[in-house]
Amino acid sequence: MPKTGPDTTPEADAAPAPAVSVLGQNQYGKAEVRVVRVVREGAVHHLRDLNVSIALSGALDDVHLTGSNANCLPTDTMKNTVYVFAKEHGIASPEEFATRLARHFVTTQPSIHRARVRVEEYAWDRLTDPAAGPAHSFARRGGETRLAEIAYEDGHWQVISGLKGLTVLNTTDSEFHGFAQDPYTTLPETHDRILATEVSGRWRHTWTEDTHEAPDWDTSYRETRAHLLAAFAGTYSLSLQQTMHRMGSRIIEHRPEIAEVRFSLPNKHHFLVDLAPFGLGNDNEVYYAADRPYGLIEATILRAGHEARIPVDHSNL
Amino acid sequence: MPKTGPDTTPEADAAPAPAVSVLGQNQYGKAEVRVVRVVREGAVHHLRDLNVSIALSGALDDVHLTGSNANCLPTDTMKNTVYVFAKEHGIASPEEFATRLARHFVTTQPSIHRARVRVEEYAWDRLTDPAAGPAHSFARRGGETRLAEIAYEDGHWQVISGLKGLTVLNTTDSEFHGFAQDPYTTLPETHDRILATEVSGRWRHTWTEDTHEAPDWDTSYRETRAHLLAAFAGTYSLSLQQTMHRMGSRIIEHRPEIAEVRFSLPNKHHFLVDLAPFGLGNDNEVYYAADRPYGLIEATILRAGHEARIPVDHSNL
C-alpha cells in the first residue's frame, strides 16, 4: 500500500513550492541484450554475435509523473523482440538489424516517437577451413568491437557506425616539438617517439531516407576501417592531432557515404626508459608503457557542407 | 624524415578532391591525473584523493592541419599544473579545484578559449578517532564516486556535480503492472518486487558568474545526495521512472542552487526464483540478481524556467 505521510528530509523542511520542476528529455529501454544468430549452410555454419541496447522516447510523461504504465511497453518485451527478429529476419549486419528494430517500435507503438538502437558486434574467426569439410568452429577475434547506433524519428534515419578498442602503434616516424611553453612546462622535445593509441571512432552516414538505397553496411565498415588504419600507418606524425586529422579526412575523401567522423584517441604514452644511471644509452629500444595519466585527443572531421551531429564526448572522461 | 610518397589505399584510388573535409569541434588535454593532497593539522591529518581530466579548446587548427604545435601547450604541462596548484592552493573541494584550473588555462594561454575540467573524488574514512590521539590512518570508502565537471568560456561558468556507482535497493513497496502490451509481451505483472539501481546522476548549478558568490560545494553535494537517497527510500514505486522523477524533483524543490538534474538508472533486476518445481513457494524471499540485459531509465528534471544543458547520454549504452 502506498505511503500516505510525507517523506522526511535530511534538513529542516520548508513546504515545497508546487510545479517547481519540469520533466525534460527522457528515454527508457532494454540494454545489453546478448544475441548470437547461427546460420547453417550445410556443414558450413555462420554466426553473428551482438549486444543490443534499445532506448525509446515519446509520450511517456505519465509514467514519470504518476507511475501509470499505460504507454510503457515493458523493456522485457524489447528483449523478446530482439530474439524474434533475429529468428525471423536474421542479422545481415548490425546496422540493418538495428534499423529494423528501430522502425518497429516507432511504427507499432503510438506512444513511441523516437527509437535509438545501439549495437556492439564481436567478431569471430573460423578455426577450420570450410573447403576442408565441416566448419562450425570459431575463435573470438579480440581487438576492436564494431559499433552501430541507429536513431529513427519523424521518418528520418541517423546512422552512426564505428569501433572501439583498436590499439595501434608506430615505433617511429613520430615527433613532438615546437610546442607552447609556460612556467610549468618541463617536457623535453623529441624527434623520434613511439606513437600509440586505442582508437575509438564514430562515423555518421549521409543516408537518412528510406527513399534512397542504404549503403552496403559491411563493405562500408571494412573499407572505413582500412582507411583509418592506412592513414595511421602512413602518416609521418608531428602530433597525434595531425595523425588523427589524416585518419578522418582520408575517410571523408574516399568514402562518399560518410558525412562526419569523430575520434577520441588516448595518447598511450610509451616513455623511453632512462638507462644512464646504469651506464647505458637507450637507442630507442626500451620503453615503459604507462597507464595514467594519458593525453586524450578528440576531434570531428566533417564533409564540407555537412553539419556535426555526433556528440562531442563519447569517452567518459 | 617525413615520407614523400602518397599513402597507399586499400582499394583502387581516385585523386581526392581538395578541401573535401572540414575540421570541426576538437579538444585535447591530460586525462586521469591522480593527485592525493595531505593536510597536516598537528597529529590529525586530512586528505583528498582526486582523478583530474582536463580538455582544452581554442585556436588549435594548425596542430591538426599541419602538425605545428606552436599553440599547443603539452598535456604534460597540464599534469604539472595540477600538482603545483594542489601544493599552492590545496584542494578545498573538487569543484573549487577544477574551477581554479579551468580559469588558469583560459586566462594564461591566448590560444585556449574554453577549458573543461572533470574530477572524480574517492572518499576515505578515518580508522582512528582524532580525539584519541594521532589520526593519520584511513580506509577507502568504496561505493559511489563523487563527480564534478567545470567548463569555462567567455567568462562564464558551467558547473555540473554528480556521482556514480551508488547502488541502492528496496526490498518492497515497488510494483509494476498496467503496462502496454504487444504480441511480444510475456512479462507477468507484479505487485511486490525488489527495486534496485546503481545511481549515476549529474546536477547542474545555477551559478555561472564570478560576480555572484559560489555555493558551498561540499554542503551542496552532501545535501543533494541525501535528498536523492531519501526520495529513493521514501517513494512507493509504481515504476522506476516514477522513483527517478521523485529523486530529481525533490532535489529541485529543496536545493535552490541546482537548475537541472539528469539520471541514468539501470534497473538492476532481481528476479524471484521459481521454486515450484521443488514443491516450494517463494514468498518474496529468494531472488536471483541478474547481470544482463537490464532496463535503463534516463531523464532530465529541470527547474521551471531553466534550459537543459546536461548531455543526454552519460552512460555508454
Added chain:
Amino acid sequence: MPKTGPDTTPEADAAPAPAVSVLGQNQYGKAEVRVVRVVREGAVHHLRDLNVSIALSGALDDVHLTGSNANCLPTDTMKNTVYVFAKEHGIASPEEFATRLARHFVTTQPSIHRARVRVEEYAWDRLTDPAAGPAHSFARRGGETRLAEIAYEDGHWQVISGLKGLTVLNTTDSEFHGFAQDPYTTLPETHDRILATEVSGRWRHTWTEDTHEAPDWDTSYRETRAHLLAAFAGTYSLSLQQTMHRMGSRIIEHRPEIAEVRFSLPNKHHFLVDLAPFGLGNDNEVYYAADRPYGLIEATILRAGHEARIPVDHSNL
C-alpha cells in the same frame, strides 16, 4: 553424429602412443550463483547478498575419458540447490550456508567425495532507521568483499574466511631505508612516506570436526577484520612486510579460532611529486597515486604448532 575420421594436426603426425597421458586432479561445478535472501521481520527487512561457486570432485574419470555423464550431476542442479537451500534454511552467514551446501553434495551423491564452496558476500547498509518505521531500503557498502571457502572431504572440514578490496592508507609513520643495494639500485631512502595497500587476506579456522561446536562466523569475521585494521593503523612501519606481519600476528594472538593467516598486499605507491622545477618544496603534501608497477608483499603467519594449508598464490600475479 560423432566424427569417425581422425582429427587433423597442425604438423606432420606420428601415430600417438597409447596411454601416454593420465588424468590428474579434476573438479567441476557452477560458479557465480548470485542469490539475494530477504527476511521480513514485520516492516523491518534484512538481506544477505551472496555470490556462490561450487566445485565437486570424486569418481568422475568417465566423463573425461568417454563422455559418459552417469556420475555427473549437472551444474544447473547445483544452482537450483543454492536457491532451494536459501529458501529452506536461510543464510545465517557465508560460512554456515557454504557448509550446508558442501555437506549436501558429498553425502547425497555417491560419486562426489569432495566439495569446495566459495562465497563472496556484498554488504549493504540501511538507508532508514528501523526505529523510525518501515526499514526496507539499503545502499551497497562498497569497499571490501567478504570471502569464505569451505572444503569437505572424508568427514573433515577446512574453513577459510577472508576479505578482498579493503584499501587502507597511512599518511605518515612509515619509513623505508637501510635496504640491500646492487648495481641497479637507484631508489632513495625515505623516512616519511605514505603507506597504502589493498588488503587481500585469508584466515583458516581451527575448526574441522562436526563433533566440536563451530565458531560464531559473523563475530569472528568482524573481530578479525577489526584486528587487522587496528594493526595497520597502530604499527609504526619500517617496511610493508613488518606491518603485514603485525596484522597477521595480532589476529593469531587475539583470535584463538584462527590457525593461519595469509596476506597478499600490493604496495600501492604514492610518490611525492618533485616540485623543485617550479621553485617549490613538497613538504609531504602532494602525492601521485601510481597504478603500475607496484610492490607485492605476501606471507603466511601461523599459530605455533599448526601447518600451512592456505595456497601460497591467491593473487593472479
Added chain:
Amino acid sequence: MPKTGPDTTPEADAAPAPAVSVLGQNQYGKAEVRVVRVVREGAVHHLRDLNVSIALSGALDDVHLTGSNANCLPTDTMKNTVYVFAKEHGIASPEEFATRLARHFVTTQPSIHRARVRVEEYAWDRLTDPAAGPAHSFARRGGETRLAEIAYEDGHWQVISGLKGLTVLNTTDSEFHGFAQDPYTTLPETHDRILATEVSGRWRHTWTEDTHEAPDWDTSYRETRAHLLAAFAGTYSLSLQQTMHRMGSRIIEHRPEIAEVRFSLPNKHHFLVDLAPFGLGNDNEVYYAADRPYGLIEATILRAGHEARIPVDHSNL
C-alpha cells in the same frame, strides 16, 4: 618516531602469549612491470610487449619481524633490472627473458634462494607488409594473452607456459545427456548445443636442468596452441570435460617437451531462446549468451610417469 604504547584492541584485551605466531612462506617483488622492446632491422621493426612480475623468497625473516631491510633488495631495483636486461639481452621469448631474470636474482643476492617470474605477453600484428617498404606499424591482436611462469631454486628450473582469454565456440557437434539426477534436477537433455569456453591453460615443460638444452619456446607455444585448438574443433563432444581432456591429451601425445597440462574452462552457456510464446520454433538458430552463473570445468592431464606440479586453482573462483 616509533610508537611506544601498546596498540589498542577492539575488545577486552588479555595479555597475549609470547611467540604464539610463526612466520610461514613469504615472498615479495615488483608486479606488472610493463616493458616494450623494439628491434630495428633497417626499416623493418620488431617489437615484444611484456608485463613482468617478480617474486623473491629467501632469508627474509628480519624484514617481517623487525623491519630491518638489510636483506631486502628494493622492488624498485627489480623494475630497473627488467629494463636493463631488455636493453642488454633483448627479449627472445617470455620464457627466455624470465629465465634470465630469475637466475640473476638467485645468483647475485645471497639472501634470495628462490625466484619466480611471471610474464604476460601481448601480441601485435603488422599493419604494413615488410616487403612493401617501411614496416613499423602494428595493431594489438586482442584475444588471448600468452603466459609464462619460471621458478628457479637450488639450481633447478620449473617452466610453465600457457595462455588465457582465448574464447572458442562450436555451433554444433556437442550433446549433454544421460547425466545424474537428484530432486533438484530440472535441466532437460540436449543433443545439439553450442559449446563455448574461454580457455585458460597452463602447461609445464619437462626441462629443469641447465645441462639439457631448453626447448625453442616460441615454437613450443605455437604448436601447443594449435593442438589445443585442433582438439577443440575436432572433438565431437558429449561433455565439456571430454573435450577438455582431449585438448590436454593431444598436447601430451604430440609435444614431448610438455609434462603436464592444466585447464580451467568456464562453460560459456549459450541458451536456446524459447520462441514458442510467439508461435515460432528455434531450429538451433537463436541463442542467448549468458554471463552468470556458468559451469567451471578444471582438470590436470599428465604425461604418464610424471607428477602434478601446476597449482589446482588458477582461476579466482
